[in-house]
Amino acid sequence: MMKMKKISFTLNGVEKEFEIDPNERLLALLRRNGYKGTKYGCLEGACGACTVIMDGKAVASCLVFAFQAQGRSIVTIEGLGDGPELHEIQQALIDEGAVQCGYCTPGMVLSAKAMFDENPTPDEETIKVQMDGNLCRCTGYEKIWSAMKKVSASHRNGGKR
């Protein structure tokens, strides 16, 4: 059977302790603990459905072992809140019609959040490079692309879209 070990990390701003199997990935740990907005896509770091933010960086949680999260700060899609207001990135994706099946969306939102947190006004080339780890098969990315450009533009205009 599994040899469980304890680790702790900050999850969505709250310090938490978890029992982990040394062999399990962060994706499995999160989903096992109810953070199911982190989706299972390819288990090879190619699709980004399982993206979480670790210490400010978008990472594929299927490539990160759970133990590697020890002492880190992890943000999942649940960390963006559940109030009446959506996060501006979520809202932009919805407004542009960029949510089709929605399976890639939480990962897409988190990649974008990491990008905008670091640089509120990324240019087109930056968006293309930094969003290259989130595959979407429904939209052809055109509407995701315009949502990202709109968020960037709104930051440039002081929050107005």
Added chain:
Amino acid sequence: MKIHDFVFATKISEACELLRKTGESAYLIAGGTSTFFVKSRAPRNVIDINRLPLKGIAKKDGVFKIGACTTVNELMKYKAAGWVLNRVALRFVNQQVRNISTIGGNVAKVFYWCDFPVALRVLEGTLTLTGSATHRVKISEVFHNITAQKAAFKNAILEYIEIPQLTKGMGFGYAKETRTSEGFSSVTAAAFVQVEHGLIADVRIALGAVLPFPLRMFDLEASLKGKKADRSAVEGMNFQKLDKYNLTPREGMTPEYCRHLVEVKIADVVSAALAEATGGSL
């Protein structure tokens, strides 16, 4: 890969000690993405070296000293005159992977070597390895056959990588041919040139992905040295020198096309390096 247990190393000496003590089942992890390529399900004992002070890039006396645990994304974003590894980083898998993969892991673990090792060969990078003692080796001493590669990283921890800062008259070219931005490489080529008085004073060319190791193309280099640093040098390259290599076609290519693509990509990276070195375009 199957992990039996893990331990966080806090000091380099401690990591070395753990590595020695753990023996065959030891597996060093920095970013950890190389584990994706480990197909065996034999249990491994992981030594996590990602918390060691091996991060970041420092520039001193014309040399960039890169901590082995520096992520590819940090290499991509780093800005300094004469810094070229950002171009290699830009073509590395995808953002989520660039954020965790480290240059050390890419050099030490990820077969087949089609990213940083290729560039490091032409930049004449050195690796500083610590095992029972600390020593610095040229990357060319590591990447010429499997025994040397394995031996270099056995019971040793890669601390940092050093590469020279490029200065006026120097140029670097890099190409990684893939079907899509995050696709696997079919050919990776890199070139470094130094131009003095309009002539090619020094040139280094390396090829990866189609070879078991990123190899320097010494014959090709020799044929370019002393030539005028313009298009004619590239056009005059004698690719018969490639005949002795047993190229491995990838991504469904035929041997014939693979060879052709290698030639085009080598010419491309040499052209790019020359253009940069001469401050113009060829």
Added chain:
Amino acid sequence: MKPVEKMKVVHQSVKKIDAPALSRGKHLFTGDLTPPHALHIKMLWSPHAHARIKSIDVRAAEKMPGVKCVLYHGNVPRIIHCTAGQGYPEPSPYDTVMFDKKVRYVGDRVAAVAAETPEQALDALDAIKVQYEVLEPVFDYDAALRDGAPVIHDEPDAFVPIPVPYEPKKNIVAKVGMKAGDFEKGMREADFTFDQTFETPYAQHCPIEGYISWAQLDPHGRIVITTSTQVPFHTRRIVARTLDVPVQKIRVIKPRIGGGFGCKQEMLLEDVVAMVALRTRRPAFWALTRAEVFRSGRTRHPMRLRLRYGVKKNGDISAIGLDIINNTGAYGGHGLTVMSCSGSKVLPLYHVENIHFDAKSIYTNLPVGGAYRGFGATQAYFGVESMVDVMAEKIGMDPLRFRKRNHIVSGESHPAFEALGEGKPGAPMTIGSCSLDECIDKGAREIGWDRRTPPSAKTGRFRRGIGMSIHMQGSSVPEIDMGAASIKMNDDGSFNLHVGATDLGTGSDTILAQIAAEELATTADKFIVYSSDTDMTPFDKGAYASSTTYLSGEAVRKTAAKVKEQILKVGAEMLHKNIDEVDVDDAHVVARDGSGKVSYQDIALRSLYEANQFQIAAIESHVTHKSPPPFTAHFAEVEVDMETGKVRVLKYVAAVDCGTAINPQLSEGQTEGAVLNGISYALTEEYRFDESGKMTNPSFSAYNIFSLRDKPEIKTILVPSYEETGPFGAKSVSEISINGPMPSIANAIYNAAGARVYQAPFTQERVWRAIQESKKK
């Protein structure tokens, strides 16, 4: 007919109703809903392309820690069925059993293990001892059809449930064909004739959520299957047959789906999860890994297409001959219908009197073909639209003008509509709406067609070119498929809309609410939409054949119209008017003379609580009599590296006539998704196999689908028309646009490089070889 301008909810980009919850990562998908104590299933897949299982010993595996159930051919019923999710009886052979003694491709089922953890299940797979008698495999068209070829389906119980040709002893799955006029005569009368072969590869849908299902028994012992499917009702029927349990004992629930594109028009996992749940009385969960999705999931059929054409100098096409060999892989589901669509959705596009169409589907020991967006038309359009450019060049006509001169228009018919159905004759049809000319004009303007120069005018290493193609598809399978909906009114004037129609991420729940809202003169947000639960919603054939908007949408409109009658009746009572003196407007019943109005809420309260009480509710069904084609004109601008053959798409334009776009934003989204999928299908996607028949690139990174970084600019232009037979003038939009990229890009490559590619994908090597070939000429 209600003019589009007067519509208030339809033709509006209403925000997708499930988007907020999806963007928050709520527990909406199959894998999010799995009970924590579910057993995990892992499958032992065949390592051989063609073999008999001489012996299999599962005893050691059964005793492994955590193992609760092992299934293999020795302990499950042998019930022949078809996994394709189609109407009943299926126009596909019954050639599959849950577990067989024979394996027919690398990735075929051998045995399943259910254990407490996935690792335990994997360990147990290693303990299963199988001895194979390896048989000669069949990997290509010619090998399958030659005399004395190994017979892939030699089992005696395989049969096809409808009267169509099925010759498994010859590895022939199905044949379809048609003739019109006199093909030979048409070829003789031509000024120029052409005979060219094209090939398309195996390709995969790549939904980001792969195949995933789980099942558990409810307290009454019924099997409840929660599954990522496009066809919940067909799945219920097929699982019932396969397990030999009554349909009544099974409930299939489709939650949100993480993409399908056709691959989930199949009963692929559900029989096993149901069987394990039945055997163990435990919830049982099974998700394929990405490699398993590639190797054992469904694919786009590879085809070899021979195209013969006769053309006259004036631009008349005097003859077309289309011969197809379609590889269905190891099992034959969709084998007939895909080819039929290669004819019926393609041949009618151009005026040609003399037609020869002959297609056969064959078995091979390779992965299994299935439904995939475009469904046979996509492959055929590569050949047809490439040849249109070839012909136009030969007679010295602008290929755009050649197309405009020859394409079908409103009021015309075509013999293929009647000749080619789904295992029976199709439905004769006259084209209603068609704004293809306008699509061509608008698309040409957007791409800058008038700056297009011939290949001979280009120089340098990187050369640019522009290419185009036009297409049609269908909307639903006429006279065969049915969709139904029910609506009931609630206290506050909101409604429950229950549909069997299956939203697989397209937004059909949203557009169906829009259609209901338009008919009921209220807003889309007044509808609580619940879809695709076989216990709770009316029947629907499911999400395929570009049906949901046109067919299920009309079912919803009819249902809403019935509910409206009831609302009008109650409203009239309340206003003391006759029913013909009132109307609906803005969620009220209003007196036409302006004397009063009463809100839906008050109407609901009265009907539920106050007087003449009854539940305002209705259920309606719809079957279509035609399959009106949407039309598109696509344009691609590419850059070709003459040295390496590498092709980059710079800009792509899709001008689309989908009738009324119920939700323009979602219609654009369907178009852009199909286009980008089509672009990577044309350029980078393909299955590669080793000599054993095993796919060697089963991962996203190795199979090469596009990311945002790879995408060119895609411009969608919706060109309205009004289809009288569709809900508020709508036709389909989801499939058609995948037909365009392959021929448009091939034509653009030719325009750039003067080299024509006949085999897809257009890898840099293939393009480079075509360039070398063209230099010889």
